[in-house]
Amino acid sequence: MEFQYNIEEKSEYNLIKIHGNLIEKGQAVPLLDQVDELLEKDSTNFIVDMSDFKYMNSTGLNVLLNILTKARKSGGEAVICAVPEKIKSLLVITKLINVFSVVDNEDAAIADLTN
Numbered sequence: 107m108e109f110q111y112n113i114e115e116k117s118e119y120n121l122i123k124i125h126g127n128l129i130e131k132g133q134a135v136p137l138l139d140q141v142d143e144l145l146e147k148d149s150t151n152f153i154v155d156m157s158d159f160k161y162m163n164s165t166g167l168n169v170l171l172n173i174l175t176k177a178r179k180s181g182g183e184a185v186i187c188a189v190p191e192k193i194k195s196l197l198v199i200t201k202l203i204n205v206f207s208v209v210d211n212e213d214a215a216i217a218d219l220t221n
Contacts, residue, residue: 107160109133113140119151119219120144121212122173125158128166141173150182153215157188167202174206183207185215 107126114121122141128134141152152173162169174184185207189197197203209215 111137113137113144115144115149119153119216120149121153121155123155123158125160127160128162128169131165131168134165134169138169138172138176141176145176145180145182148180150177150180151219152177152182152184153212153219154184154186155188155212155215156186156190156193159190159193162193162196167196167200170206171202183219185209185218187211187215 109128110125112123114123120141122137124137144150154170154173170184170186177184187209188211189208194203194208197206197208207215207218209218
């Protein structure tokens with residue numbers, strides 16, 4: 107399944123929904139470019155919804171870290187929600203579960219961003 111994403115700009119945050127598999131660096135370049143454009147408009151909070159995500163390797167982890175780092179450097183935050191068990195295990199193994207704010211759903215992510 108090919109990597110796809112869409113971004114919905116909300117008033118308080120940007121919702122990034124990712125789908126498919128993320129295994130090659132080039133697959134995420136458009137996504138990261140769009141994140142940069144949003145940051146330039148002072149839209150610095152992101153929720154990454156992974157409910158339709160299937161697989162990622164270190165490239166996918168790097169993309170998530172990039173989004174988080176860019177958001178925090180701009181004074182914002184990134185929250186990951188609806189993480190499939192297989193990917194949550196990867197976050198635990200790499201200890202990135204301690205770096206990211208990982209919540210169950212979009213409502214919990216919104217609450218996390220507003221606290």
